[in-house]
Amino acid sequence: EADIYQTPRYLVIGTGKKITLECSQTMGHDKMYWYQQDPGMELHLIHYSYGVNSTEKGDLSSESTVSRIRTEHFPLTLESARPSHTSQYLCASSPPAGGIQETQYFGPGTRLLVL
């Protein structure tokens, strides 16, 4: 089981502020992911990375950006927060695709409220 850490766990911030959500994993996993989840709704993939210096957009369009400078670190940034960004953000990682499947392990999430 992976150790995935997300900070902060909760964030209340005003409109227009720049925020960075942190995600770190200690298992050396190559692939990392960011999901957005609204109450009662499914997880939607917004960004993923399959290694250092690689980032891709997910299925759900997002105004956020990500970077992957180190294997263990995958931060998500919102340059100018808006109330529509209010949601729960979940980070996950998975081991290299050595087998036929890649299990994703999730962090505890960051609950963001933009006023």
Add this chain to the structure above:
Amino acid sequence: EDQVTQSPEALRLQEGESSSLNCSYTVSGLRGLFWYRQDPGKGPEFLFTLYSAGEEKEKERLKATLTKKESFLHITAPKPEDSATYLCAVQAWGYGGSQGNLIFGKGTKLSVKP
């Protein structure tokens, strides 16, 4: 389009009352089907992966099964601590880095009363 539908949306059980949760899926080529448990305010916790029709996996009071079109999560003699939202996700064969990506259903919220 790959899709996952879970039913029911919510399920209330008495302690000890066994039941099943359903996950129907449409995917171009199934690479794996995953079950997760999610407690309020927390990230999903991995439970099972199933690869092929006919496969079954068990963990304590939970048993997951897979057919070509759906998966069931059977809960035997549930306890209040089994209360959570259970998420189903599929992983499809594809190309490049997107191959490991998951498509999630909305989940079934299970409440077990003592």
